[in-house]
Amino acid sequence: MTKMEDLASPCNPTWCAGCGNFGIWGAFKAAAVQQGWDNLNSVLVAGIGCHGHMINFVRLTSFEGLHGRPIPVATGIKLANNKLNVFVFTGDGDCLGEGGNHFIHACRRNHDLTILLHNNALYSLTTGQASPETPHGTKTKSTPLGNPDEPFSPLALAIASGATFVARGFSGDMAKLTELIIKANEHKGLSVIDILQPCTTFNKDYTYGFFRENTYQLPQDYDPGNKVKAFEKSLEWTEKQIPLGILYQAEKPSYESQITQIKEKPLIENLVTKRDIQDLFKKYS
Amino acid sequence: MNQDILSIKIGGAAGQGIKSAGLMFAKVASRSGFNTFDYTEYPSLIRGGHNSMQIVISKEEIATPIKNVDLLVALNRETLKKYLNCLEKDAGVIFDEATNTDSLEFKAGGNKFPIPLSKLAEEAGNKELFLNTVALGGLTALVNADLTILKELINEEFGDKGETIVNKNYLAAETGYNFAKEHFADKIRNFLVKTDNVSPKIIxxxxxxxxxxxxxxxxxxxxxxxxxxxxxxxxxxxxxxxxxxxxxxxxxxxxxxxxxxxxxxxxxxxxxxxxxxxxxxxxxxxxxxxxxxxxxxxxxxxxxxxxxxxxxxxxxxxxxxxxxxxxxxxxxxxxxxxxxxxxxxxxxxxxxxxxxxxxxxxxxxxxxxxxxxxxxxxHFDFSGYEINRGKFTTVAQTDYLRYKIEEDGISMRTIPGNGSYLIANTDEHNETGYSNEEGENRKNQMQKRMRKLVTCEKVDMQEPKLFGPNEADLTIVSWGSNKGSILHAMKKFENVNFLYINWISPFPGEKVKQILGKAKKIIDIECNYSGQLADLIRQKTGIEITERLLSFNGRPIYPEDIIEKINKTITG
Structure with a gap:
């Protein structure tokens, strides 16, 4: 059993007051307590960005890697020890800019990972440049004349690439986000949650008020099994029409479930021993 | 012609099975009790373009390509065009009898071995598929190798493709073999004769x-x-x-x-x-x-x-x-x-x-x-090898410090999932692993990491090997695959030694300085433009090597080039 105090690290969060990361941090910890995620069963991997500091504030085993690269690190961890819950914390710049290729291929392979995509539509740790999620026309430090690039929907990309659990949450609704994180982890296969997150310092458009005003929960009768409908939903981004909840979910074998070498037990549970290679010599004689 | 070495070059178009034929023949030699080395040249293509494979065969250990070719096996006309003018007069050439040889100049007048390769291949079942096997049969005959070994290898190679394929390959090999025996009986070089009690080898x-x-x-x-x-x-x-x-x-x-x-x-x-x-x-x-x-x-x-x-x-x-x-x-x-x-x-x-x-x-x-x-x-003997995982535990650690400051620089490592609280951090971190930007911590962690190299230098680093006499008129220094060519070239000299470097970092500077410091003349041999090892040696020891044999044309450095360089340097 995990208690909230077990998750407390001696480091205090360094995020700005009101940062959306507080909500994601709180929701993740609440999920960890509910599900009993601890140092026996879970590992966290983070990239670089404001989100990446999270590993200092949760007392769970973690790896903070390079900008854009948490997904391949997490993939290696999962393949070496498929018993672990592997959570990837990544930002919109980290996951969709620098690490876009890894995101596409992780979705395609349906690795059993849970990706929490902290999406504040900006590069904030470097003090506010445009990210792949910054709306067209927005003025930022890197787009002083207005952003000429169009943002894209990470959820549409995830669905198109083959992810089997595709959801959107809002850092301002911790209760719902907690629920989503738990469901994402329970799902066998690649789960991604696009988490809308205000940046109170640099993003004056995507405020708590904006998200409260413009998002809605997908209705009870919404069928996340319908891929075409899900794709449609993933492209929805207009006034009062930003859907939250599980957009798409499909049952498909995860990558790890197809690897016979790790069917019985994780790789790392085999003691490293010197192997006999006499059989290999035969082929070369 | 070197009587102790047989150098064969097989050439043809990409897709003609040059590499597989060459490797099979190397195995024929190896199973007959010989040592082999093969060197392949090919362009970055799957079909088309020219491929070649040189197989050097010797009773002694051999670890280098050589320039000389004793026997050229040309599976197409282009191979003849490309190599005929590089051959010595006494070299032999196996080629398809059907090849148009107009405008081709055979220096090897007496050692032309035209075999109806495509005709015999067609008779075996397929003009293209079995052409290399016919040639292999001819080659086997011309160097007096054992046809049964070739057939044994064909069976191992194609066995899983079914009896028909094996038999067709047998036929191709036999007809090529018989043709050569029959038509070139007086030209057969009695080289690849199987010795008794051949110990098992790998290629x-x-x-x-x-x-x-x-x-x-x-x-x-x-x-x-x-x-x-x-x-x-x-x-x-x-x-x-x-x-x-x-x-x-x-x-x-x-x-x-x-x-x-x-x-x-x-x-x-x-x-x-x-x-x-x-x-x-x-x-x-x-x-x-x-x-x-x-x-x-x-x-x-x-x-x-x-x-x-x-x-x-x-x-x-x-x-x-x-x-x-x-x-x-x-x-x-x-x-x-x-x-x-x-x-x-x-x-x-x-x-x-x-x-x-x-x-x-x-x-x-x-x-x-x-x-x-x-x-x-x-067969590689690694009976002395023992797995060493260092300071590593899978047992849960309490109050664990992943990056604990240790005298040898190495902290205890553990893994996720055993209950330990473990952080690996790309940011500079404190002993626990939390991000930390304090100057003193940075200094301590940097020194801790770098001390590992000092420990490695003391405990594990191996000294470079000196081949040849301790005292010599000339010392060669080199690394990588040049080793084989250099050792081969050195057979011609008694007063040349060779400092071979295989630990690059940490670098065995002291030993290198000791050996090169007393060398009379030094040549650095490398396959690059600037002599990067020589520059590293200067950086680590202060010794500047001015004589350099450098090759950067994509080809290996041949022993012949090294012999020439040694001769020039010694007399110069």
Whole structure:
């Protein structure tokens, strides 16, 4: 059993007051307590960005890697020890800019990972440049004349690439986000949650008020099994029409479930021993 | 003609089965009690273009291509055009009788061996498919090798394709053999006569031997993106993963490859990646990540000529500086360089122990000529090898400090999932692993990491080997695959020795200084433009080597070139 105090690290969060990361941090910890995620069963991997500091504030085993690269690190961890819950914390710049290729291929392979995509539509740790999620026309430090690039929907990309659990949450609704994180982890296969997150310092458009005003929960009768409908939903981004909840979910074998070498037990549970290679010599004689 | 060595060159179009025929003939020689070395040249193409394979056969150990060709096997006209003018007068040429030889100038007037290759192949079942086998039959006859060994190999090679294919290949080999016996009886060179009691040998290249070394050393995870010259390493590792219960994962790029391997290693697996120069360019950030997070990792680095795409299928040693200086900032780098497939096997096994022991990336450098040239060896003996995982525990640790300051620089490592609270952090961190930007902490952690290299230098670093007499008129210094050519060339001299360097970092500066300091004359031999090893030696010892034999045309340095250089330097 995990208690909230077990998750407390001696480091205090360094995020700005009101940062959306507080909500994601709180929701993740609440999920960890509910599900009993601890140092026996879970590992966290983070990239670089404001989100990446999270590993200092949760007392769970973690790896903070390079900008854009948490997904391949997490993939290696999962393949070496498929018993672990592997959570990837990544930002919109980290996951969709620098690490876009890894995101596409992780979705395609349906690795059993849970990706929490902290999406504040900006590069904030470097003090506010445009990210792949910054709306067209927005003025930022890197787009002083207005952003000429169009943002894209990470959820549409995830669905198109083959992810089997595709959801959107809002850092301002911790209760719902907690629920989503738990469901994402329970799902066998690649789960991604696009988490809308205000940046109170640099993003004056995507405020708590904006998200409260413009998002809605997908209705009870919404069928996340319908891929075409899900794709449609993933492209929805207009006034009062930003859907939250599980957009798409499909049952498909995860990558790890197809690897016979790790069917019985994780790789790392085999003691490293010197192997006999006499059989290999035969082929070369 | 060297009576102790038989040098055969098989040439033809890509897709004609040059490599498989050449390797099969090398096995014929090896099973007859001879040593072999083969050297392949091919362009970066699948079909079309010219391929060739030289097979050098000797009673003695042989580890180098040579310029001289005793017997050319030309599977097409282009091969004749390309090589006829390079042949010595007494060289033999096997070619298709049907070839239009107008305007081709045979210096080897007396040793023309026209065989109806395509006609006999057609009679065996297929004009194209069996052409190389007919030629192999002819070759077997002309050097007096044992046809039954060739047939034995055909059976092993094609057995799983069914009896018909085996029999057609038998027929192709026999007709080629009989034709040569019958028509060129007086020209047969009595060379490849099977000796009794041949001990079992293997013919392997660096890709084979590195794969074997990794498997033997307990590899658990590897992610490799295809790139010449290490692509075949990937193939061997991928095909053996179920049998030996490790995982090979094909990544989307080299960045993913190294990061996956780091993730798996962090989780506790013995982990490896492999690449060539272009791929390593993408890996450099991950290289530093392994250094900073103190994650063990073996990196196999197969060099080919750069920059950019360069000469993808040729050889060079131009990446030494790059490997030593890859990545921003400083971290302890262990870099080893192999000189032949056997040494690549041994250094790969050792690299896994070093990576675990020093919790840092270990690079094993090979060049394309080691990766892809096959050589005869006795079965590798690694009975003395013991797995050493260093300061490593899978038992839960309380109040655990992943980056605890230790005198030898090495902190206790544990893995996720055993209850320990463990942080690996790419940011500068304190002993626990939390991000920390204080100056004093940074200094302590940097010194701790770098002390690992000092420990490695004391405990594990091996001294360079000096071949030849202790005192000599001339000392050669070199690294990598040049080793074979140099040792071969040295047979012609009694007063030449050779300092062979295979530990690049940490560098055995003292010993190198001691040996080169008393050398009368020194030649640096390298396959690169600037003499990167010589520059490293100057940096580490202050000794400047001005005589340099450098080759950067994508081809190996031949013993003939080395002999010429030695003669000039000694008399000069």
């Amino acid at each position: 392997v290249n660096g890709n084979d031997s590195i794969a074997m070394g990794a498997i033997a050393a307990g590899l658990q995870f590897t992610a490799i993106y295809p790139m010449t010259p290490i692509t075949n390493l990937l193939h061997i590792l991928a095909s053996n993963q179920e049998k030996f219960r490790y995982v090979y994962k094909q990544p989307e790029d080299e960045i993913a490859a190294i990061n996956m391997a780091i993730g798996a290693s962090f989780a506790g697996a013995r982990s490896m990646t492999a690449t060539s120069g272009g791929g390593f360019c993408l890996m450099t950030e991950g290289y530093g990540l392994a250094g900073m997070t103190e994650t063990p990792l073996v990196i196999i680095y197969g060099m080919r000529p750069g920059p950019a795409t360069g000469l993808p299928t040729w050889t060079e040693q131009g990446d030494l500086n790059f490997i030593l200086h890859a990545h921003q900032g400083e971290f302890p780098k262990i870099v080893l360089a192999a000189g032949d497939p056997k040494e690549a096997f041994e250094l790969t096994m050792q690299a896994f122990n070093l990576a675990d022991k020093y919790q840092t990336p270990v690079v094993v450098i090979v060049d394309k000529d080691i990766c892809e040239n096959d050589q005869t060896f006795s």
